[in-house]
Amino acid sequence: QAQLVESGGGLVQAGGSLRLSCTPSGRTFSGYGMGWFRQAPGKEREFVAAIRRISGDLKYADSVKGRFIMSRDTNKATVYLQMNSLKPEDTAVYYCAATSYYNDYDALSKYDYWGQGTQVTVFS
Numbered sequence: 236q237a238q239l240v241e242s243g244g245g246l247v248q249a250g251g252s253l254r255l256s257c258t259p260s261g262r263t264f265s266g267y268g269m270g271w272f273r274q275a276p277g278k279e280r281e282f283v284a285a286i287r288r289i290s291g292d293l294k295y296a297d298s299v300k301g302r303f304i305m306s307r308d309t310n311k312a313t314v315y316l317q318m319n320s321l322k323p324e325d326t327a328v329y330y331c332a333a334t335s336y337y338n339d340y341d342a343l344s345k346y347d348y349w350g351q352g353t354q355v356t357v358f359s
Contacts (some may be wrong), residue, residue: 238260238261239257239259239260239264240258240259240350240351241257241330241351242257242353243353244328244353244354244355245354245355245356246358247321247356247357247358248359249321249359250320250321251321252318252319252320252321253318253321254317255315255316255329255355257269257271257315257316257331257350259312264333265309265312266289267335267348268286268288268333268335269286269305269307269314269331269333269334270284270331271285271305271316271330271331271332272329272343272346273325273355274330274352275324275328280330280343281343282343283299284299284303286314287337287340288335288336288337288340294341296341298324302318303316305317321355323357325355325357326356326357327355328352329352330350330352332346332347332350333347334346335347
């Protein structure tokens with residue numbers, strides 16, 4: 236079964252950095268758009284960042300703009316989320332996902348494949 240596998244989460248002090256990785260398993264997602272989403276306890280899953288299929292356009296949530304950087308290594312078929320200047324409100328389970336849609340690539344409903352998530356906890 237095709238899936239995505241996230242890694243790199245952990246416990247970090249506010250102001251610190253983490254890099255999340257997402258690697259496919261069971262198939263490749265070349266030609267797909269890729270996104271990162273997060274879900275904090277008691278809250279809805281929300282968009283964090285995404286790379287658009289074909290064009291490679293990047294989009295970020297306002298809450299992470301200027302602090303997080305998403306990238307894609309096509310050779311390794313891996314996407315990354317570099318998270319800098321972390322805040323306690325960034326604490327959440329972070330999910331990687333793949334979409335076949337070109338438009339609305341920041342919309343959770345457009346994503347077809349999801350990983351199991353990796354926990355990020357930021358303490359002050």
